[in-house]
Amino acid sequence: MxxxxxxxxxxxxxxxxxxxxxxxxxxxxxxxxxxxxxxxxxxxxxxxxxxxxxxxxxxxxxxxxxxxxxxxxxxxxxxxxxxxxxxxxxxxxxxxxxxxxxxxxxxxxxxxxxxxxxxxxxxxxxxxxxxxxxxxxxxxxxxxxxxxxxxxxxxxxxxxxxxxxxxxxxxxxxxxxxxxxxxxxxxxxxxxxxxxxxxxxxxxxxxxxxxxRDHVKTAFCAMADFDGVTSLLHMAGKKLMGLSSFEVLWDDYMSEIISVTGKSEIFDKRHPFTILLECESSTDNDEMEQLLASALEAGILSDAIIATSEAQRAHFWSYRDAIAEILSDMAPNVNFDIGVPITKMKEFTTDIRQELQTAFPTIRQVTFGHIGDGNLHLSCTTGNVADQVPIEDLVFKRATQMGGTITAEHGIGILKKPWLDTCRTADEIAMMRQLKSLLDPAGILNHGRVI
Ligand SMILES: Cc1cc2nc3c(=O)[nH]c(=O)nc-3n(C[C@H](O)[C@H](O)[C@H](O)COP(=O)(O)OP(=O)(O)OC[C@H]3O[C@@H](n4cnc5c(N)ncnc54)[C@H](O)[C@@H]3O)c2cc1C
Missing domain, CATH: 3.30.465.10 (Uridine Diphospho-n-acetylenolpyruvylglucosamine Reductase; domain 3)
Structure with missing residues (x-):
């Protein structure tokens, strides 16, 4: 018009x-x-x-x-x-x-x-x-x-x-x-x-x-290594019928949260991994307590706290939701929402964090995500907008080489379009284009996004 x-x-x-x-x-x-x-x-x-x-x-x-x-x-x-x-x-x-x-x-x-x-x-x-x-x-x-x-x-x-x-x-x-x-x-x-x-x-x-569900239990768990994270995910999947969240925060995320928001440490010392675990139930049972006790006994967990009130539960989640403040503080930032198979997650995160640090020595990075779904967030900044594309290229290529995807939830939009062909075949992309020209022949809607 x-x-x-x-x-x-x-x-x-x-x-x-x-x-x-x-x-x-x-x-x-x-x-x-x-x-x-x-x-x-x-x-x-x-x-x-x-x-x-x-x-x-x-x-x-x-x-x-x-x-x-x-x-x-x-x-x-x-x-x-x-x-x-x-x-x-x-x-x-x-x-x-x-x-x-x-x-x-x-x-x-x-x-x-x-x-x-x-x-x-x-x-x-x-x-x-x-x-x-x-x-x-x-x-x-x-x-x-x-x-x-x-x-x-x-x-x-x-x-x-x-x-x-x-x-x-x-x-x-x-x-x-x-x-x-x-x-x-x-x-x-x-x-x-x-x-x-x-x-x-x-x-x-x-x-x-x-x-x-009338009963929601939320816990923070501290772990020393990523093998413990996957063991806890496996145990939680088996023992918590209503497992609803399994959010993992790496130590670099905790450092940034504490320095950007002024929040206090959760445990009396910093651990390599902090997990926000939540389960829902229609009865007031002690499945969460039993799970954490078994994981502590098996040496998987280093420490754990269960929220005892709705206010404390909200306080726990505020550490996860504070990513908005971290992202603002890290602007200009590169923010990833890649998917990586859980079996490759340890290798991927160890390698990529090291590779980024080596290639961009001044980089600030935070690692966290919905690891129960194989969805990893990695946000980083060097303060230099010109580094954005080389950083993206490194991360996207590594993720797709390991059978992952360049976006698990935020979508392709404008920013990830140049890498769509790293995780979709030429025929898939051609079919996407055919659908677009069939339904929007004049190309008026969200032109240039995704494909
Ligand atoms: C602090 C923070 C945390 C976030 N956490 C998550 C998370 O955990 N998981 C997650 O998936 N995302 C997350 N996001 C990303 C974002 O919130 C989601 O992508 C959300 O779905 C976008 O909704 P919106 O209404 O803001 O869409 P917009 O940003 O307005 O639009 C997003 C896309 O949808 C299109 N669109 C919007 N409305 C319509 C419509 N009515 N019809 C057709 N197309 C439309 C737009 O054109 C655009 O391409 C987070 C973002 C922030 C800032």
Whole structure:
């Protein structure tokens, strides 16, 4: 749509232009170069969205969809001459079925608002991540977000039953399914999950909810070596029926947390590995205590503390959630979310940390992640933006040589696109391109992301 078409066709309150466009629309949380869009489209309804997309397709105006802009791959950062399309006014919780355990929300609803709506009905939406207050239903769907409880409940894809999307030509693809099983024809909603907004705009999503467990036990465990970490993961998988989180923090992460946030040490001395372990149960049992006692007795654990109150549990999680503060302090940073098979994780982390230190002697690095899911985060900085690409090249090549992936949860976006062919075949990429040109022949949506 041209600027004139927009003024003729859309009411004034559906867009911001020129000096009304605030700086926050210029970038997401990644370090991709920011661009202030000339126009921000602000639909209130699915029909607004549909009109905007058909107008954009007619004129070839490129758009980038923005949810909470907490993405870390540059996907929501506008490129030159792109207009932004924000879901910030589509935030309603549309319905909640406490018996069928489903919730239907508009794309701009925040993750936290979904969690809170579920809790009001004594239910739980299990997807959780540090940016919960700002990340949106549309964003977590489009990136197929992972987070802290994947080990028990799976990634976002496993939590979605239905969705409605607006396709680049303005057509509404309504697959408003609320059933756990539905094999009637193609499952078209999968085209919108994890495809980072390149094939359509998610307008509403129906997620699964789960019974809220009355008893949650959270522990910090200290370990001397990575073999102990994998042994504890194995034991926890066997003995904790409701194992929901297994987050590993390396000693470099603990050093940064303490220096950046001023938090105190967890144990009376620093250990090479600190694990945040959580399990849920419907009964007040002592599975966690028994697991930790056996691991201590077997010499796997060096120390452990179990949270004794909800406040202490929140305090434990604050060490994990403080990554946002560390990343800000490390700017300009390179932030990885690679996947590596658990059997190769020890070799990979030992080698890569050493290789980075040797190649970039002034590097600051932190290592942590959802190790129960084989998902490792590595964030680092040399303070020099020119080092970014060589660092990425080193890490991505090493991860893929070991059978891993360059992104386990944040997506490809703009930033990882040059390395897509290290973990996807030429035929896979060609099929992705065919799908894109079939559904978005004018290339108006999230152009240049992923493929
Ligand atoms: C402190 C912090 C912690 C994080 N922890 C995790 C974590 O543990 N696990 C994890 O997976 N991620 C994590 N992230 C990354 C981020 O929160 C997720 O990628 C999240 O899913 C992005 O949601 P958003 O609404 O902010 O999307 P945005 O950043 O706005 O957009 C992300 C992508 O989705 C597209 N998009 C957004 N909305 C729509 C829509 N309605 N339709 C189509 N496309 C759309 C955008 O175009 C873009 O390509 C973290 C980020 C931060 C800052």
């Amino acid at each position: 041209t600027y004139g078409d927009m003024r003729d066709s859309l009411s004034d309150d559906l867009y911001l232009s020129h000096h009304d466009v605030e700086a926050r629309y210029a970038s997401d949380w990644s370090e991709a170069p920011a661009h202030l869009p000339e126009v921000v489209l602000r639909p209130r309804t699915i029909d607004d969205l549909s009109s905007m997309l058909s107008l954009a397709q007619q004129s070839g105006q490129r758009l980038v969809t923005q949810g909470g802009r907490t993405g870390l791959a540059g996907g929501a950062t506008p490129q030159q001459s792109e207009w932004a399309l924000t879901t910030e006014r589509m935030t309603k919780i549309l319905s909640l079925d406490p018996i069928g355990k489903t919730i239907t929300v508009e794309a701009g609803a925040s993750l936290q608002s979904i969690q809170e709506a579920a809790a009001e009905h004594d239910l739980m939406f299990p997807l959780d991540l540090g940016a919960r207050g700002t990340a949106t239903a549309g964003g977590i769907t489009s990136t197929n977000a992972g987070g802290n409880q994947v080990i028990q409940y799976g990634v976002t894809r496993q939590l979605i039953l239905g969705l409605t999307a607006v396709m680049p030509d303005g057509r509404i693809m309504a697959q408003d399914n609320h059933l756990l099983k539905n094999n009637a024809g193609f499952d078209l909603k999968q085209l919108l999950i994890g495809t980072e907004g390149v094939l359509g705009v998610v307008a509403t999503v129906t997620f699964r909810l789960f019974p809220r």
